[in-house]
Amino acid sequence: MSLKSFLTKQLGRVDPRVIAAAERSLKAIPLVDAKVQQEYAKLIAEMEPAAKPYQRDFPSFSVIPKTGRAREDVIGEMEALHEREQARWREGFVSGGVYHGDQGHIDFLNRVYAINSQSNPLHSDLWPSTTKFEAEIVAMTANLLGATPENDICGTVTSGGTESILLAVKTHRDWARDTKGITSPEMIVPATAHAAFHKAAQYFNIKLVRVPAGANCAADVDATRRAITRNTIMHAGSAPSFPHGVIDPIRELSELARERGLGFHTDACLGGYVLPWAEKLGYAVPGFDFRLAGVTSISADTHKYGYAAKGTSVVLYRGQGLRHYQYYTATEWPGGLYFSPTFAGSRPGALSAACWAALVTIGKQGYMDATRRILETAAEIKKGVAEIPDLRILGEPLWIISFASDTLDIYRVLDFMSKRQWNLSGLHKPSAVHLSVTLRHTQPGVARRFIDDLRAAVDHVRSNPDEKGGMAPVYGMAATIPLRGMVSDLLKRYMDLLYRV
Numbered sequence: 001m002s003l004k005s006f007l008t009k010q011l012g013r014v015d016p017r018v019i020a021a022a023e024r025s026l027k028a029i030p031l032v033d034a035k036v037q038q039e040y041a042k043l044i045a046e047m048e049p050a051a052k053p054y055q056r057d058f059p060s061f062s063v064i065p066k067t068g069r070a071r072e073d074v075i076g077e078m079e080a081l082h083e084r085e086q087a088r089w090r091e092g093f094v095s096g097g098v099y100h101g102d103q104g105h106i107d108f109l110n111r112v113y114a115i116n117s118q119s120n121p122l123h124s125d126l127w128p129s130t131t132k133f134e135a136e137i138v139a140m141t142a143n144l145l146g147a148t149p150e151n152d153i154c155g156t157v158t159s160g161g162t163e164s165i166l167l168a169v170k171t172h173r174d175w176a177r178d179t180k181g182i183t184s185p186e187m188i189v190p191a192t193a194h195a196a197f198h199k200a201a202q203y204f205n206i207k208l209v210r211v212p213a214g215a216n217c218a219a220d221v222d223a224t225r226r227a228i229t230r231n232t233i234m235h236a237g238s239a240p241s242f243p244h245g246v247i248d249p250i251r252e253l254s255e256l257a258r259e260r261g262l263g264f265h266t267d268a269c270l271g272g273y274v275l276p277w278a279e280k281l282g283y284a285v286p287g288f289d290f291r292l293a294g295v296t297s298i299s300a301d302t303h304k305y306g307y308a309a310k311g312t313s314v315v316l317y318r319g320q321g322l323r324h325y326q327y328y329t330a331t332e333w334p335g336g337l338y339f340s341p342t343f344a345g346s347r348p349g350a351l352s353a354a355c356w357a358a359l360v361t362i363g364k365q366g367y368m369d370a371t372r373r374i375l376e377t378a379a380e381i382k383k384g385v386a387e388i389p390d391l392r393i394l395g396e397p398l399w400i401i402s403f404a405s406d407t408l409d410i411y412r413v414l415d416f417m418s419k420r421q422w423n424l425s426g427l428h429k430p431s432a433v434h435l436s437v438t439l440r441h442t443q444p445g446v447a448r449r450f451i452d453d454l455r456a457a458v459d460h461v462r463s464n465p466d467e468k469g470g471m472a473p474v475y476g477m478a479a480t481i482p483l484r485g486m487v488s489d490l491l492k493r494y495m496d497l498l499y500r501v
């Protein structure tokens with residue numbers, strides 16, 4: 001029996017604690033470990049063709065070529081690769097991924113990048129233009145998310161949502177240590193919060209307390225209250241969450257934090273550049289930003305619905321005092337007096353320039369129009385999904401639509417959709433699939449095509465209940481087996497594969 005079927009068929013029924021203990025002792029037995037390693041190698045080999053599609057048709061390099069290649073050859077090669085890869089995202093088959101993608105917008109950002117390609121904001125004396133762009137990106141984002149002349153909202157530009165969240169967590173950790181003497185910090189997040197919070201807890205030695213989502217996939221306020229201890233430094237909510245597009249009860253969560261003197265982070269990586277416009281368009285948007293007194297930090301991704309090039313996000317704080325806990329300074333280093341606001345030292349100033357250029361050329365009217373189109377397309381898709389028997393939409397999302405099934409294997413529906421070119425996100429706990437609607441899906445015919453294909457997928461899975469193959473067993477395994485260590489090992493092997501020439 002293969003590891004895959006063994007894991008899914010046999011272990012799914014056993015008590016997770018027994019399995020965890022068994023896993024540890026099993027792996028200590030050399031023969032078992034060797035067998036497991038063999039099975040990993042087999043699984044990885046199966047994944048190789050899809051992960052490494054260019055091994056045959058394109059030259060590869062594991063040493064630097066002796067003499068440099070012709071620039072035009074390299075450009076030609078990259079254009080050929082781009083040609084193969086662009087159709088799927090351009091034609092709207094991808095969940096999230098590329099959020100704007102109109103050629104005119106891309107060409108403009110590329111010109112802005114080219115002008116600024118040498119800029120490094122670490123050298124603020126050489127490129128004060130980049131400093132200006134970054135200050136204004138932060139100010140414009142703060143203004144959008146509830147800054148007033150009184151509440152002293154400030155922040156920094158970061159490389160992405162993950163860095164924004166990592167920084168907000170580190171900042172609150174250092175704040176709590178300094179102002180409350182907490183040396184064994186704990187952080188509470190809803191189970192639906194982004195993986196970046198787990199990463200932050202791991203990196204910064206913080207105990208992570210995960211609270212299962214309540215009704216409708218939203219954070220459970222009472223359970224959060226019960227999880228608070230003397231060592232809690234902060235908790236968090238999403239507006240909306242990545243998996244289900246559900247906006248947590250930010251008002252209640254942040255008020256709880258305020259009462260207890262804790263930090264509270266709103267993860268508006270997805271919603272920061274959608275919800276403010278949705279509110280102006282008349283959609284019912286619950287409070288999530290700095291207008292709520294208990295919110296102490298917010299992350300908002302400019303490289304998602306801000307329509308900037310990949311590589312920028314904004315983290316905001318209530319008060320410059322809090323932001324100081326994010327900054328790094330070195331006063332004793334022989335290299336001179338050194339300071340950097342975020343994790344990186346040198347940074348790509350051109351990406352900040354492109355972000356600034358996106359914000360000021362799209363403008364409020366452009367963002368409102370884009371948001372209206374996205375929300376109207378999402379409404380059409382939601383209606384279509386709701387009408388398909390056997391499917392059920394999770395929560396009450398605005399534009400990230402996740403669906404599950406009580407009667408069919410949803411991962412087999414996902415497999416069928418992949419055969420029709422769709423690149424959707426497989427979710428687990430609970431098993432589901434989602435589509436994050438972007439401007440790509442607002443093109444004529446895309447929503448219709450999605451609903452037609454999804455209906456065909458459900459019909460197919462319903463009438464072929466015993467079909468084998470595809471990715472469904474792998475998703476199924478990740479969703480059901482309690483062997484976290486093994487799944488984690490497998491993911492590490494997969495990353496090793498990605499780095500193989």
Ligand SMILES: *Cc1c(COP(=O)(O)O)cnc(C)c1O
Pocket residue numbers: 160161162163165194196238240241242267268269270301313
């Ligand atoms: C995308 C996302 C993040 C992480 O952002 P990256 O830019 O991928 O690092 C965090 N939270 C939510 C809700 C997101 O959607």
